[in-house]
Amino acid sequence: MATLGTVGEKALVNEIVKNSHSRVALGPGDDAAAIKIGDKCIVVSSDIMSKKTHASEGMSYYDIGWFAAAVNYSDVAAMGAAPIGILVSLFMERDLEVSCFREMMRGVRECSDAIGAEILGGDTKEGAGIVISGTALGIVDEKKMLKRGGAKPGDLIGVTGPIGTAAAGFFAVQSNIDAPGIKKSLFTPFPRTKEGCVLSDSGYVTACMDVTDGLAYSINEISRHSGNVYFEIDWEKIPITEETKDVIRRTNSDELETVLYFGGEYELVFTFDPLGEEYLRKALGGNFYIIGEAKGNDNVMMKSGKPVKLEYRGWEHFKS
Ligand SMILES: Nc1ncnc2c1ncn2[C@@H]1O[C@H](COP(=O)(O)OP(=O)(O)O)[C@@H](O)[C@H]1O
Ligand SMILES: Cc1ncc(C[n+]2csc(CCOP(=O)(O)OP(=O)(O)O)c2C)c(N)n1
Ligand SMILES: [Mg+2]
Incomplete structure (x- = not known):
């Protein structure tokens, strides 16, 4: 059954x-x-x-x-x-x-x-x-409404803030590590309301969703909803705070699992026409990180010069 x-x-x-x-x-x-x-x-x-x-x-x-x-x-x-x-x-x-x-x-x-x-x-x-x-x-x-579908080959892909933060916050709580910054993003995340409005107003953004089920899951969602558009992410470009890295080290957590698959975080991930890069950088202030682009025929992440598949999985209720 x-x-x-x-x-x-x-x-x-x-x-x-x-x-x-x-x-x-x-x-x-x-x-x-x-x-x-x-x-x-x-x-x-x-x-x-x-x-x-x-x-x-x-x-x-x-x-x-x-x-x-x-x-x-x-x-x-x-x-x-x-x-x-x-x-x-x-x-x-x-x-x-x-x-x-x-x-x-x-x-x-x-x-x-x-x-x-x-x-x-x-x-x-x-x-x-x-x-x-x-x-x-x-x-x-x-x-102006932003959907999960709409990304085009050649688009860039960005996020509004650091990734893996809530996951590291979760591990910090479990291990009794004092890490106030990341615990705050686990307990009281601040919705990216202003950023969402900037993205839709800009006219450059082609797709958007939040990262609640993990970055890899969100990228695969945008890929599937956009139809035959795939992404190449650069591991070095994913923003990860020092506090997050420290907690990952101290709890012996798997870095890729934590950053790509754990979820429970509320940054926006979005794709945009490269012509909009300077506009968005200015309009979003510090909350703008380009992590890759739409190219190729699979969703991958480059790490140390090698492609790692971005699996279509993430946080899943009843299972995780
Ligand atoms: N019980 C339900 N009945 C109808 N629609 C649902 C139900 N659960 C989820 N959905 C829809 O499925 C989609 C994906 O849900 P979910 O993964 O929870 O989205 P999000 O991560 O953005 O909250 C959403 O459009 C949501 O409205
Ligand atoms: C045991 C446990 N693991 C992890 C978390 C952190 N966490 C909170 S919500 C969430 C995942 C996404 O939440 P969900 O309510 O499914 O968001 P939605 O996709 O519906 O927006 C995670 C990993 C938790 N609260 N408890
Ligand atoms: Mg959502």
Whole structure:
């Protein structure tokens, strides 16, 4: 008998996507759905988390609230949309301290405030454990909306910030290593809202998504959605902080697994016309790193002069 554990999240989601016949501008399969209104699109995305299976050890209630909001806003940012707000639905047990609930909602509120969005509504019920589900909305000009598909041969590929950070944060927590910078990106990631809007406004960006399931998975997604467009990444160009490298060393973690496949991080990965390089460098300030280009006929990463295959795998619920 097949169980969810043997099939895994990706196959389940693919089944949903395959069986959906969407009549809106964009149905399931991208970071968010899009509904066209005039020449704009409202984008909408939903992410759920359970304290027991999803929150990292050491997260406070405030962090859980912030995280739940941030992961939702990340998907809105990945569409290049300006955030509007979030609906927040909660399952909690009756013996939970009210202060925990207040702290969680303070996290949601402060994350929303930080990006100029607001709490729009939600639902509050008794249920097993603590489950927090968000539905975030944003708005973008239809013509400027960023999707996973659209990359062209010759495009460059970039990221908005360091990779492997949340993974290293996770290992640091497990091994009791004090690494405040990377723990912050694991517990309270800051959504790349401003960057997403810069990318869509620029007119140079051809595809975009966030890196929640790992860099290798995201690159393979953009490749598949763009149709016969493949990428060559340069390992030396992937931004990795010193703190991340230090934790990888000290925990004897596998560097490639940590940086390429662990996931749980919220930078944007995007492809763009090389003509836009200078514009994007200026407009994104420090949050712009070119890591490779669209060429060849497989997704690979050059490391020490040799190509290493970028496998189409990453974080997968029920399996990882
Ligand atoms: N239970 C579900 N019902 C309908 N669509 C779903 C479901 N789960 C996931 N999806 C859709 O599948 C796509 C991929 O989901 P996911 O990997 O969670 O995206 P993301 O990593 O951007 O949050 C999204 O478009 C999402 O809306
Ligand atoms: C046991 C464990 N490993 C790793 C993590 C870190 N982590 C949090 S979310 C995530 C992966 C992606 O999260 P998901 O909710 O699937 O994001 P989505 O793709 O839906 O946006 C990871 C690796 C964790 N919280 N717990
Ligand atoms: Mg996403």
